[in-house]
Amino acid sequence: MKIVFISDTHGKHRKADIPDGDILIHGGDVTNGRESQMLDFLNWLAELPHTYKIFIGGNMDRMLEVDSVQYHKRLPENTFYLENEGIGLEGLQIWGSPMIPRFVGAFNRKRGEELRAYWEKI
Template sequence: MRIICISDTHGQHHSLQLPQGDILIHAGDISTLGKAEEIEDFLTWYSQLPHPYKLFIGGNHDFYLEKEPELFELMVPKNCIYLNDSMVEVEGIKIWGSPVTPFYHNWAFNRYPGDDIRKHWKLISEDTDIVVTHGPPAGILDMTVREIAVGDEDLRKKITYIRPKYHIFGHIHEQYGQIEQEGTTYINASYLDIRYRPSHPPVVIEYEKSVTGSR
């Protein structure tokens, strides 16, 4: 399976050059201001892409998804899969996604440290193959331009415990890249740089399923 990873397009999705693949994953911040018209434009574009499976989550800029969840759900095209603290199984690959990030200036899907955010990570099944969150785990591709690490510690503990094959996220534009630790490949797939300029290509995963299962 060929998986294409993107994140943090912030309304600039039309400039993306996407390679072919089986599964397309967007790790949030599909908009800039989180307005309904921005979301609708993204969904129209996303639904027309040729990838057989199109998954996405929200991000801290995507206010409409959190403020009007029922109306938003009606907007999602049938050929797109929206993950919100939920899992989908695609061709035997279990993918779980969440838009939640640590609290910062009251953005969308913000949660306070402790039980407020930890309850979301408790929902991640131990047999998950790919975890998609908008924000990074603590200490992994989470350093801002001001040299402040902003990843979530409880998310790091959960990922370290269940050890999925991949953890895909974005949020910190300046930390685009990949790193492998203890059997998990962490991918920051941010499309835009710190100045919101299109700068980073989509990340391509050649996913090999094992004989005994997806992992």
């Protein structure tokens, strides 16, 4: 099984040279904060040949922190958004959490117990 991992495309996902693989994982910062970039990203994912596509929000993807439900409704087939949850695919267990220590943007949490509570779920 071949897993392709990318991140930090910041709205430039269509310019990326993505290798073939079975599972594509985008580790966050899909956008520069613009909803139009997220919507285009979801359309782009549908065009890719990978059997499964997974993405996780990044600190620039505030729209996911505010209302991820609306994006869940738009996910292409075999595409998964992970927010403090896991999924089993082809015998692999994959966990995704966008939570980070205080920085800028979305998914920031206080260091210590608050952040640890998310990460202990892994």
